[in-house]
Amino acid sequence: MKSYRLLPLVAAVVMFGSVHASAGGVKIVANPSVRADSITAAELRSVFLAEKRSLRDGSHVEPVLAKSGMAHEAFLKRYIGKSDDVLQTHYRTLVFTGTGLMPKVLASDAEIIHYVGKTKGAIGYVDSDLPVEGVKILTILQAGANTERRLITRVEPEYPDTLQRLRIGGTVRLSVTVSPKGSVDSVQVLGGNPILSESALKAVKQWVYTASPSQTTIEVSIPFNPRP
Amino acid sequence: MRRRIVELALMCLCAGQIGVQAQEFKVFDRTVQFHGFASQGFVYTDQNNWLTMHSSQGSGAFTDFGANASMQVTDKLRVGAQFYDRNLGNLGEWHPSLDWAFADYRFKPWLGIRGGKVKTALGLYNDTQDLDFLHTFALLPQSIYPTDLRDATIAHLGGDIYGSVSLRHHLGTISYTAYAGHRSDSMHSGYPYLLSQHQTYFDTYGGLQYGGDLRWNTPVSGFLVGASRMNEDITGKGLTINPFNPGAGLLPYSEFSKADWTNQFYGEYAAGKLRIDAEYRRYVRDQLIFGGTSANLTDVRGWYVAGAYRVAKRLEFGSYYSCYAITSVIWGPLAALAPNQTDTSLPANHIYDQVVTARIDLNKFWNIKIEGHFMDGYGNSTYPDGFYPQVNLQGFKPNTNALVLKTSVNF
Numbered sequence: 001m002k003s004y005r006l007l008p009l010v011a012a013v014v015m016f017g018s019v020h021a022s023a024g025g026v027k028i029v030a031n032p033s034v035r036a037d038s039i040t041a042a043e044l045r046s047v048f049l050a051e052k053r054s055l056r057d058g059s060h061v062e063p064v065l066a067k068s069g070m071a072h073e074a075f076l077k078r079y080i081g082k083s084d085d086v087l088q089t090h091y092r093t094l095v096f097t098g099t100g101l102m103p104k105v106l107a108s109d110a111e112i113i114h115y116v117g118k119t120k121g122a123i124g125y126v127d128s129d130l131p132v133e134g135v136k137i138l139t140i141l142q143a144g145a146n147t148e149r150r151l152i153t154r155v156e157p158e159y160p161d162t163l164q165r166l167r168i169g170g171t172v173r174l175s176v177t178v179s180p181k182g183s184v185d186s187v188q189v190l191g192g193n194p195i196l197s198e199s200a201l202k203a204v205k206q207w208v209y210t211a212s213p214s215q216t217t218i219e220v221s222i223p224f225n226p227r228p
Numbered sequence: 229m230r231r232r233i234v235e236l237a238l239m240c241l242c243a244g245q246i247g248v249q250a251q252e253f254k255v256f257d258r259t260v261q262f263h264g265f266a267s268q269g270f271v272y273t274d275q276n277n278w279l280t281m282h283s284s285q286g287s288g289a290f291t292d293f294g295a296n297a298s299m300q301v302t303d304k305l306r307v308g309a310q311f312y313d314r315n316l317g318n319l320g321e322w323h324p325s326l327d328w329a330f331a332d333y334r335f336k337p338w339l340g341i342r343g344g345k346v347k348t349a350l351g352l353y354n355d356t357q358d359l360d361f362l363h364t365f366a367l368l369p370q371s372i373y374p375t376d377l378r379d380a381t382i383a384h385l386g387g388d389i390y391g392s393v394s395l396r397h398h399l400g401t402i403s404y405t406a407y408a409g410h411r412s413d414s415m416h417s418g419y420p421y422l423l424s425q426h427q428t429y430f431d432t433y434g435g436l437q438y439g440g441d442l443r444w445n446t447p448v449s450g451f452l453v454g455a456s457r458m459n460e461d462i463t464g465k466g467l468t469i470n471p472f473n474p475g476a477g478l479l480p481y482s483e484f485s486k487a488d489w490t491n492q493f494y495g496e497y498a499a500g501k502l503r504i505d506a507e508y509r510r511y512v513r514d515q516l517i518f519g520g521t522s523a524n525l526t527d528v529r530g531w532y533v534a535g536a537y538r539v540a541k542r543l544e545f546g547s548y549y550s551c552y553a554i555t556s557v558i559w560g561p562l563a564a565l566a567p568n569q570t571d572t573s574l575p576a577n578h579i580y581d582q583v584v585t586a587r588i589d590l591n592k593f594w595n596i597k598i599e600g601h602f603m604d605g606y607g608n609s610t611y612p613d614g615f616y617p618q619v620n621l622q623g624f625k626p627n628t629n630a631l632v633l634k635t636s637v638n639f
Contacts, residue, residue, distance in 0.1 A: 086498070
């Protein structure tokens with residue numbers, strides 16, 4: 001009987017919780033110029049079907065596809081709902097009727113990370129186990145999550161001089177718990193250089209999100225690039 | 229026929245050697261993409277000649293190609309153009325045309341505008357009917373997409389308003405297109421060719437075309453339904469011989485619309501390797517002819533049901549049943565020469581086409597199709613659909629079986 005008491009909690013997690021983009025074998029990577037830290041599954045689909053070229057916060061985005069591979073198959077199955085053949089037909093329809101352009105297609109995860117890192121607005125996907133640098137990882141908000149919750153005050157972390165001089169960089173991953181009012185309640189470091197993590201943690205605690213009916217946990221990735 | 233097959237095989241081999249890579253280059257720091265396509269078909273029929281080809285001897289006069297360049301100028305503005313050329317029996321005859329050329333500005337996902345020469349949204353495949361590599365079938369159902377009449381619906385010089393709206397409560401997405409513009413037919417199209425049998429030669433044929441398309445991507449994954457409407461006000465001008473006094477020489481000829489509209493309804497379901505689609509079109513064409521001295525009411529009704537299944541990565545099978553029926557009534561002096569055609573059970577007033585196809589994808593850019601058509605009727609009336617008296621001088625037989633081989637490449 002007691003287990004029934006957990007049902008509302010389970011439902012709340014399913015409805016309002018966010019999941020890390022790496023769930024299901026892929027993580028969504030974006031150029032640091034993309035302001036958003038999260039993207040809804042519906043937005044992701046629209047971007048990769050060339051229906052949208054900007055996110056709800058106005059960030060310009062352009063999709064980058066993998067040519068093949070496990071991450072590619074997993075991404076199409078989970079987020080696009082089309083096979084590679086059907087997706088190619090979709091793009092060719094756009095191209096030859098003048099209603100869209102062919103997206104960039106790259107052969108490997110390494111190429112995708114490199115291209116996304118250097119191309120303004122680029123957004124792609126790679127294997128979830130792959131370490132990445134120079135790109136940000138976007139959280140995917142599942143269906144039912146509050147899609148209006150967005151970052152309205154962002155404080156950039158300081159890059160410690162010593163580390164920058166020594167060209168020590170990397171990405172810090174944080175789990176951020178946001179109150180219903182939008183302030184950051186708590187931050188947990190998930191990974192990254194300890195000194196950079198400390199700097200990121202200080203900054204993120206000052207961030208403010210839009211209000212929401214419930215507390216939300218969001219995973220945030222902050223890249224520190226010693227050669228900007 | 230053997231020579232034709234050898235020619236086709238050689239063409240395929242040559243096509244495979246084409247460097248099928250899309251090209252990109254930068255203009256003012258903006259990427260310009262360059263794409264192209266080409267297809268070659270071969271048709272053999274056992275009875276009537278089809279699609280203005282001498283197909284009963286085997287014909288390879290079934291070629292088309294096109295190329296385009298497009299550029300995303302800003303996040304919201306895109307420009308591009310495509311040219312297209314074809315030869316289909318006695319149609320097209322290698323006269324290139326501007327297929328589309330327009331600027332597209334998308335304010336919001338729910339509101340965008342296009343201006344220039346724009347492909348017309350009509351049913352599932354009107355705007356992609358030339359693009360062989362997108363379809364399972366070598367010939368789309370001719371009851372809805374008659375390839376000899378592509379000019380009649382393919383594009384308009386004008387503008388579109390379009391957009392898509394996600395419905396609340398996960399009810400799917402509604403996409404809309406509303407358009408208005410000018411249609412201009414090539415003189416190498418099916419209708420001018422049909423009238424040339426009566427020594428009527430158009431100089432111009434076209435007019436106002438406006439309408440809309442509304443489609444609903446339902447909450448059921450892969451299930452789409454929609455409806456299109458097109459209104460037209462068409463004028464054709466040229467020269468003709470007076471049918472009552474052929475010795476008087478060529479006289480000015482004109483015809484113009486009293487009413488001209490098309491309604492089309494469609495649905496598509498795609499799940500995994502399976503795709504099923506069906507469409508219904510009614511086309512009513514009430515035309516004043518011979519300068520308004522006579523009138524011709526043509527009523528065309530067509531529908532099809534099609535299915536395709538990809539049995540392997542490179543092999544897909546498909547089949548459709550296409551049903552075409554036409555009635556034609558003439559008023560005025562010309563009625564004495566052209567009897568009414570209202571009985572759609574007669575082979576002259578219908579085409580029932582059963583089709584089976586195999587599509588082989590040699591790679592992502594090159595495919596080959598083998599298709600069989602088993603047709604009952606030849607639908608020869610005052611408006612054409614594939615069968616023309618000029619290439620069937622011995623008269624029509626009631627049934628026609630056709631073998632279509634086609635290959636296409638794109639990059």
